[in-house]
Amino acid sequence: MTGTDTGVGKTLVACSLLRAFAARGMTAAGMKPVATGTAHGTTGDVEQLVAASNVTAPREEVNPYSFAPPIAPHIAAQQAGVRIELERIERAFHALAARAQVVVVEGIGGFNVPLGPGADTAQLAASLALPVVLVVGMRLGCLNHALLTAEAIAARGLELAGWVANHIDPDMVAATENVQALEQRIRAPLLARIAHATIPDPGLVASQLEVAHLMRLFAAKRDLHGDRRALNGRGRSVRTRAIKSARKRPI
Numbered sequence: 305m306t307g308t309d310t311g312v313g314k315t316l317v318a319c320s321l322l323r324a325f326a327a328r329g330m331t332a333a334g335m336k337p338v339a340t341g342t343a344h345g346t347t348g349d350v351e352q353l354v355a356a357s358n359v360t361a362p363r364e365e366v367n368p369y370s371f372a373p374p375i376a377p378h379i380a381a382q383q384a385g386v387r388i389e390l391e392r393i394e395r396a397f398h399a400l401a402a403r404a405q406v407v408v409v410e411g412i413g414g415f416n417v418p419l420g421p422g423a424d425t426a427q428l429a430a431s432l433a434l435p436v437v438l439v440v441g442m443r444l445g446c447l448n449h450a451l452l453t454a455e456a457i458a459a460r461g462l463e464l465a466g467w468v469a470n471h472i473d474p475d476m477v478a479a480t481e482n483v484q485a486l487e488q489r490i491r492a493p494l495l496a497r498i499a500h501a502t503i504p505d506p507g508l509v510a511s512q513l514e515v516a517h518l519m520r521l522f523a524a525k526r527d528l529h530g531d532r533r534a535l536n537g538r539g540r541s542v543r544t545r546a547i548k549s550a551r552k553r554p555i
């Protein structure tokens with residue numbers, strides 16, 4: 305789960321997806337590999353993802369790296385004297401994937417955020433080789449952010465499984481025309497248009513999400529690879545296939 309920016313609804317959509325998968329009889333676990341701003345008093349991403357999951361897992365699998373300051377992760381890690389290691393995140397993901405049929409992994413910030421020397425979130429996404437869902441925070445400027453993000457996802461050899469138009473700005477002018485502009489340019493299905501709400505309800509959003517496409521995607525991976533490892537996008541062959549198919553397609 306990635307987004308055009310921080311605060312665009314990744315956690316809302318991740319929690320809604322978890323609920324949608326659970327409603328279809330699947331075991332589903334949320335993961336937030338790196339969290340910052342965890343000392344802010346509000347219910348954090350990790351707590352929300354845990355509440356929306358229908359399997360229990362140790363905190364270190366759900367959230368391997370957690371930093372209190374609400375700042376960029378590589379700076380938070382540097383201040384804490386911690387080096388964020390992609391291998392540790394991969395191990396946590398594999399452990400989680402052994403507990404649940406679907407793991408929804410929420411990134412941090414946008415698609416390409418530094419995590420430390422030689423590591424960023426785009427590399428993290430590529431190392432996990434998962435299909436990507438893009439949440440577009442619908443506001444002025446989002447077309448550029450959304451199209452650049454779709455390009456970056458393709459450039460990393462990842463599959464854009466779908467995107468969500470989240471109306472975070474209730475006063476956006478020409479909102480529908482903006483959604484249409486993205487529909488014409490992003491070669492992946494629009495999974496939902498989420499209306500602005502005073503208090504967003506992940507249960508309601510779950511019922512609005514077009515998850516059939518994602519279910520077909522997962523089923524295809526499972527059939528292709530014959531086990532749950534493939535469903536969770538863990539096999540090298542899945543990654544290779546994603547890279548090949550992404551190279552053939554424009555965004």
Ligand SMILES: Nc1ncnc2c1ncn2[C@@H]1O[C@H](COP(=O)(O)OP(=O)(O)OP(=O)(O)O)[C@@H](O)[C@H]1O
Nearest residue numbers: 310311312313314315316413471498499500501504
């Ligand atoms: N459609 C919406 N209508 C109203 N408020 C929304 C909507 N979508 C998200 N929000 C609110 O915007 C805030 C940010 O949403 P959310 O936490 O899901 O974003 P995020 O992309 O996960 O942010 P972060 O980068 O901090 O992880 C939350 O307070 C959430 O309730």
Ligand SMILES: [Mg+2]
Nearest residue numbers: 314315349410
């Ligand atoms: Mg979040």
